[in-house]
Amino acid sequence: MDWLKEFLQGTPEITLFICLALGYLVGKLRVGPIQLGGICGTLIVALLVGLIGVSLNDEVKNIAFALFIFALGFTGGPQFFANFNSSGLRMGLLSVIEMVSVVVLVLIIAGLAGLDVGTASGILAGAATESAVVGTATEAIGNLGLSGDQTSVFQSNVATAYTVCYLFGLVTIVLFTSGLAPVLMRINLRESAAALLRKMGGGDDDPGEAPAAPRLVGRDYRVSAAAGRTVAQLEAALPARATVEKVSRDGKPVDVAPDLALRDGDLVLVVGERAALVDAENVIGEEQAGGAGLDMELETRHVVVTRKDVEGRSIGDLRDNELARTHGVFLTGLSRTEQHLDLSRGTRLHRGDELTVTGATSDLDRVTTLAGYAVPRTITTDFVYLGLGVTIGMLIGQLSIRIGDVPLSLGTGGGALLAGLVFGWFRSRHQFIGNFPPAAAAMTKDLGLATFIAATGLTAGPQAGPLLAKYGVLLPFCGIGMVLVPALISLFVGRKLLKLEPPILIGAIAGQQCSTPAITAITNVAGNSVPLIGYTVTYAMSSILLPLTGPIVVGLIGG
Known part of the structure; x- marks a missing residue:
C-alpha cells in the first residue's frame, strides 16, 4: 500500500475530493432518525486519511472557511434582523440560553478537568452540534501567539473533540426533542401538533408528502x-x-x-x-375537453417578503385582502430558512420569507410589489458584491482588542460572518445589486465548510489517538450533558415563562441547537410542520450567535 500512501501525499487536491466523496457517503448512513450528515462524515474520513500524513495548505482552509461563513451570514441576515422584534426576541431568548449555557459549562469543565484550549473548544463545537465553531475556534487559536507545534496540537484537538462530542450530542438532541421533551411536558406530540394546526386554520397533511394531484388546476366548462x-x-x-x-x-x-x-x-x-x-x-355546466381555445399560461414566482406592511401578518389575512383583491393569484408555498412551512391561516409572515405564488404575469407583478421583490431568475452571482463583502469581513477580523491580558479578536470567520449579515440584509432591501442566487449560496456554504472540515481533519489525524486515550471517557459525557442542560433550561423557560405552545417550543429547542436531524425527527413524530415555526426563529439566531462562542472561549481559556 506504499504506492497509495505516496500518491495521496503527492496529490493532496485529489485526497481532498476523496474525503468529500467518502465523507458524504458515510454521512448518508442512518440509524432510525439519526443521520450523521456529510460534514461529520467528512471529518471522520479525513481523520482516518490524515493518519498517513496527508495535509492541505492552510490558505486553502482559510479561504474555504471565509466563503462558508460569509455565505452563512448572507443567507441568514434578513431572517436574523427580522427577528429583532418583540416576538422574535421573545423566542430568541432560547438561543441566548444555548449560547450562554455552553460557554459557562465548557469553562467549568475545562477548569475541573484541566483541558487545553483546543479540547475545550472542540467539546463546545461538538456539544452545540455547530460545525462553524470548529472554524472560528481553530482560527482564534492560531492568533494566540503560541509556537507552531503547540498551535498545531491544539487545533488538532478541536477537530478530534468535536467529532466525538458531536456524535453523542446529535443522538442526545434528537432523542430529547422527539421523545423525552413531550414526556416531560406530559403531552402527545402528534395530538398536540394536530390540535395547534387546526387552531391555526391548517390542514392535516403530513410533512414531506406531495399530493397525488396538483392543488391548483384549470378546467374548461360550457355554461x-x-x-x-x-x-x-x-x-x-x-x-x-x-x-x-x-x-x-x-x-x-x-x-x-x-x-x-x-x-x-x-x-x-x-x-x-x-x-x-x-x-x-x-x-x-358540463366540463369540456381541453383544447377549446381557452388555455392560458400561468407563471410561478418566488417572492421575498420585505415590506413592513406585510411583515407580521397572517396567511389568512393576506389571502382575505391582498390576494383576494388581486384576480387569479394563488399562494402555493411558504419557506423560511430553507424550511417549508404549512400554509395555515394563522401562520405569520417574517421578513425574508419566500412566498410561492402562481397566476397570470400581470397579476403577479401587483402581488410582488405589495409583498417585496421577486427572486431573480438569473443564476449569475454578483462577484463584485461578494468579493467586497468577504474582503471587508476579513479586514474586520484583523481588528483586536485586549481585556486585561486576554486578546479578543473576531478573526476572519467572525469578521466574514458579520459582513455577510450586513451585506445579506442590505441585499434584501435593495435587490438591484448583490445577486447571490440561493442555489449558489447553498453550494458555497456546503463546499466551503466541507473543504475546511476535510483540511482540518487531515491535519488532526496524527493527534487524534493521544487525545482519545487521555479524554476518551470524558468526551461522550460532555457531549450528552452539554446538550441536556441548555435544553432542559429552555424547556422550563419556554413553557413556564414564555408560555410557548409545546410543539413550537420543541421545534425551537431543536433550532437553538441548529440541528436539522432533530427537526426532521420532530416533524415525523408530530405529523405536520407546526414545530418548524419555532425552529426557524431560533435556528436563524443560533446560527449567528454560536459561531461567535469559539473566539470567546479561546480568548478566555487561552488568555
Whole structure:
C-alpha cells in the first residue's frame, strides 16, 4: 500500500475530493432518525486519511472557511434582523440560553478537568452540534501567539473533540426533542401538533408528502347552470377559491370583469384550488375537453417578503385582502430558512420569507410589489458584491482588542460572518445589486465548510489517538450533558415563562441547537410542520450567535 500512501501525499487536491466523496457517503448512513450528515462524515474520513500524513495548505482552509461563513451570514441576515422584534426576541431568548449555557459549562469543565484550549473548544463545537465553531475556534487559536507545534496540537484537538462530542450530542438532541421533551411536558406530540394546526386554520397533511394531484388546476366548462350569473357571483358560489380567467362567446373572446353576466353556451376557463372544481359542473355546466381555445399560461414566482406592511401578518389575512383583491393569484408555498412551512391561516409572515405564488404575469407583478421583490431568475452571482463583502469581513477580523491580558479578536470567520449579515440584509432591501442566487449560496456554504472540515481533519489525524486515550471517557459525557442542560433550561423557560405552545417550543429547542436531524425527527413524530415555526426563529439566531462562542472561549481559556 506504499504506492497509495505516496500518491495521496503527492496529490493532496485529489485526497481532498476523496474525503468529500467518502465523507458524504458515510454521512448518508442512518440509524432510525439519526443521520450523521456529510460534514461529520467528512471529518471522520479525513481523520482516518490524515493518519498517513496527508495535509492541505492552510490558505486553502482559510479561504474555504471565509466563503462558508460569509455565505452563512448572507443567507441568514434578513431572517436574523427580522427577528429583532418583540416576538422574535421573545423566542430568541432560547438561543441566548444555548449560547450562554455552553460557554459557562465548557469553562467549568475545562477548569475541573484541566483541558487545553483546543479540547475545550472542540467539546463546545461538538456539544452545540455547530460545525462553524470548529472554524472560528481553530482560527482564534492560531492568533494566540503560541509556537507552531503547540498551535498545531491544539487545533488538532478541536477537530478530534468535536467529532466525538458531536456524535453523542446529535443522538442526545434528537432523542430529547422527539421523545423525552413531550414526556416531560406530559403531552402527545402528534395530538398536540394536530390540535395547534387546526387552531391555526391548517390542514392535516403530513410533512414531506406531495399530493397525488396538483392543488391548483384549470378546467374548461360550457355554461348552463351558471347562466344569468355574473363572474363575481359564480366565483363566490364555488366551495373554495377559484377565478374565471377567460370567457368565449360565439367563438370570440370576451373581456372578463366581475360584473360580466354569463350566458347559456358560453365557454369559460376556471382556475383555482382543486377543491373548488371537484363538483363545479353542478354550479357551472358540463366540463369540456381541453383544447377549446381557452388555455392560458400561468407563471410561478418566488417572492421575498420585505415590506413592513406585510411583515407580521397572517396567511389568512393576506389571502382575505391582498390576494383576494388581486384576480387569479394563488399562494402555493411558504419557506423560511430553507424550511417549508404549512400554509395555515394563522401562520405569520417574517421578513425574508419566500412566498410561492402562481397566476397570470400581470397579476403577479401587483402581488410582488405589495409583498417585496421577486427572486431573480438569473443564476449569475454578483462577484463584485461578494468579493467586497468577504474582503471587508476579513479586514474586520484583523481588528483586536485586549481585556486585561486576554486578546479578543473576531478573526476572519467572525469578521466574514458579520459582513455577510450586513451585506445579506442590505441585499434584501435593495435587490438591484448583490445577486447571490440561493442555489449558489447553498453550494458555497456546503463546499466551503466541507473543504475546511476535510483540511482540518487531515491535519488532526496524527493527534487524534493521544487525545482519545487521555479524554476518551470524558468526551461522550460532555457531549450528552452539554446538550441536556441548555435544553432542559429552555424547556422550563419556554413553557413556564414564555408560555410557548409545546410543539413550537420543541421545534425551537431543536433550532437553538441548529440541528436539522432533530427537526426532521420532530416533524415525523408530530405529523405536520407546526414545530418548524419555532425552529426557524431560533435556528436563524443560533446560527449567528454560536459561531461567535469559539473566539470567546479561546480568548478566555487561552488568555
